Amino acid sequence: MTSSVRGGQLARLLGQWHSLPGRHRSPDYAALAAAVRGLLSDGRLPLGVRLPAERELAEALGISRTTVTAAYRALRETGHLTSRRGAGSWTTLPNGHRVATSGLWAAEDDRDVIDMGVAASAAPDELVAAARDAAEDLPRYLGSAGYHPTGLMELREAVAAGYTTRGVTTSAEQILITAGTQQALDLVLRLSVPAGSPVLVEAPTYPNALAALSARRARINTHGLDTSTGWDGELLLGALRQSRPRVAYVIPEFQNPTGHLMPAALRERMVATAHSAGTELIVDESFVDLPLDGVEMPPPVAVFDRHSRVVSIGGMSKAYWGGLRIGWVRASAPLVQRLAAIRVGVDMASPVLEQLVGVRLLAKSSQLVAARRAQLRGRRDALVAALREQLPEWSFVVPAGGVTLWAELDGPISSALARAAEDVRVRLAPGPRFGLDGTLERFLRLPFTLPAEELAEAVRRIAAVRYDLDRPRPSWRTPSVIA
Incomplete structure (x- = not known):
């Protein structure tokens, strides 16, 4: 089912379209068409969405229907709108252009490269001691075969205790231990998403989630996030009601890549709407441990679940x-038992020793996570200062948590900038990697997980190549694959 946007919703997305730069040189219909193209290129207006009828949009914007008709005609001429008599008009890109998203990252051992393609931190110093202690615990398990498809009970209990502390009562039987959050997502999708099923994701979103959904041959619909404010509750809930997806994948805590935090009221409404639409919510809580500015954390989405519609996934990678x-x-x-049965056909179980290391680290979570937050806070502030000094034309919202900053560039240059940055030994994650359709070229994800001096040097190098992008490049290269 094709989702649609109502006149009032599109008017809200367009905002002050009539006062955009260059507006005084353009007729009304051209300015309106340009504003719609901007929403598409930024990913705020998804592809394949039916736009409101001309009369409805004209009334919502307070302009003449003739102006809307001319704007729609201009959008059709540029390939941004497809219309069929009796069926309406829906958003497209010129020539059906699409960019395939790869969630992989080709690691290199080149220490001269400043890698800003991966949003993850180095290990804490305490990891070595935790590994030694875990090795001393290992003999307790050596008398068995070592296969624990649902995970070691002591680790499941520790994870369950963390959820209970956050306000959602959880038993160890409700926890399945996996080989990272990505495997957790993959297992849930194997169970819940038959080939061809409709799913809903945020735009932008985590590239590896898109890769996992593509592997399941899911039909992916998107809900565009506002750069400044995050989720539009009315549009998100409307997308759930209209498309009735089998699954919706969301990152409510410091969303990757935008850093937004979903408010509690929207969490509650989202769960209720998902239940009425028959949708299972997959809630990725990878960044839930990383508020950086004393922000009050909303309750977990699972708190509002009364019908087993919420599946939460998380892990130890980020903190x-x-x-x-x-x-x-x-x-x-x-x-959990059904997931464990599927998991046996994938990799049997997680390594016992690594799970014991996890138990040791979670036992010191208060100390370790507090140190990680302090580290990330300083690095975020260093990145923000460098961007404001070196690239003042770029705009962004300083994230209150997580590990990434989502920068809006001064032009649709993200992919070109990532290629140019290779020449100065910086690896970047361009905006289109976080979407489906070749949009988001005005955006760049910048993690702040590296030391402050490396972040400052990376920004200096990026700024140095930014202003050379209009020059002809002597040769083509294959862009590196980024996670």
């Missing part, structure tokens, strides 16, 4: 270390 590969699923106990 602790990605190389540990410890993740989990929180769901109803019967669903």
